[in-house]
Amino acid sequence: DSGVTQTPKHLITATGQRVTLRCSPRSGDLSVYWYQQSLDQGLQFLIQYYNGEERAKGNILERFSAQQFPDLHSELNLSSLELGDSALYFCASSVDDAYTDTQYFGPGTRLTVL
Amino acid sequence: AQTVTQSQPEMSVQEAETVTLSCTYDTSESDYYLFWYKQPPSRQMILVIRQEAYKQQNATENRFSVNFQKAAKSFSLKISDSQLGDAAMYFCAYRSAVLGRDDKIIFGKGTRLHILP
Numbered sequence: 001d002s003g004v005t006q007t008p009k010h011l012i013t014a015t016g017q018r019v020t021l022r023c024s025p026r027s028g029d030l031s032v033y034w035y036q037q038s039l040d041q042g043l044q045f046l047i048q049y050y051n052g053e054e055r056a057k058g059n060i061l062e063r064f065s066a067q068q069f070p071d072l073h074s075e076l077n078l079s080s081l082e083l084g085d086s087a088l089y090f091c092a093s094s095v096d097d098a099y100t101d102t103q104y105f106g107p108g109t110r111l112t113v114l
Numbered sequence: 115a116q117t118v119t120q121s122q123p124e125m126s127v128q129e130a131e132t133v134t135l136s137c138t139y140d141t142s143e144s145d146y147y148l149f150w151y152k153q154p155p156s157r158q159m160i161l162v163i164r165q166e167a168y169k170q171q172n173a174t175e176n177r178f179s180v181n182f183q184k185a186a187k188s189f190s191l192k193i194s195d196s197q198l199g200d201a202a203m204y205f206c207a208y209r210s211a212v213l214g215r216d217d218k219i220i221f222g223k224g225t226r227l228h229i230l231p
Contacts, residue, residue, distance in 0.1 A: 002160075033218065043205065045218035058218055088157060092219075103209075103219060105151075105159035 003027065004106035006091050012112045018079040021109045025072055025093030031055070032074040033094075033103060034066055038087040049074055078111070086113045116141045118208050120222035127196045128230050134181075135191045135225050137206030145211040148182065148189045149219070154202040162204070165189065167211070193227075201229045 003026035034046040045058035049068035092103040127133035150162040206222040
């Protein structure tokens with residue numbers, strides 16, 4: 001158990017809908033990262049938050065957005081869903097200082113868009 | 115841009131034997147971290163081992179060890195005494211250690227490891 005929690009575990013929805021994925025980082029970790037894992041694209045970095053502020057953006061679509069709250073949990077919002085958004089979405093966290101670099105992954109949320 | 119390449123999509127090894135998974139990467143940076151992550155059928159991403167680029171000594175974690183060749187930009191994972199529980203997808207990953215850079219991890223496409231009883 002990495003200490004990172006993600007809810008829900010599974011999500012099934014229809015095209016055009018909007019969903020919210022939630023992540024709670026390990027205790028003491030200030031950074032949260034979101035990744036998308038799909039069969040054709042592999043593991044892709046989406047976005048990183050550090051202590052409530054957006055720090056880095058990767059291959060995140062404009063239909064997707066995220067935020068990190070004062071208690072450091074994070075939410076990834078996916079809107080106008082398309083079939084191609086079906087994937088496993090991982091959240092990871094790290095302490096994120098100059099000497100600690102390891103990211104610990106949560107169990108993932110499997111999103112199925114029908 | 116940095117890239118990570120795993121040239122072996124699948125591998126098989128007999129239980130109790132040793133297997134080596136290959137990984138090469140491309141970067142112009144001198145300071146970075148390398149990782150091997152394991153993804154079993156449960157789909158959880160589990161950190162197996164990490165290596166700091168400035169360290170010449172190869173990292174070791176129990177039955178897992180790496181062969182880090184910085185000049186060749188190679189980072190292979192050796193699993194000794196393979197066990198059935200080692201069956202998983204293994205991802206090689208790179209992260210910059212340059213201050214001010216973003217902290218994303220760049221993953222290879224993965225190698226699926228089968229353990230034969």
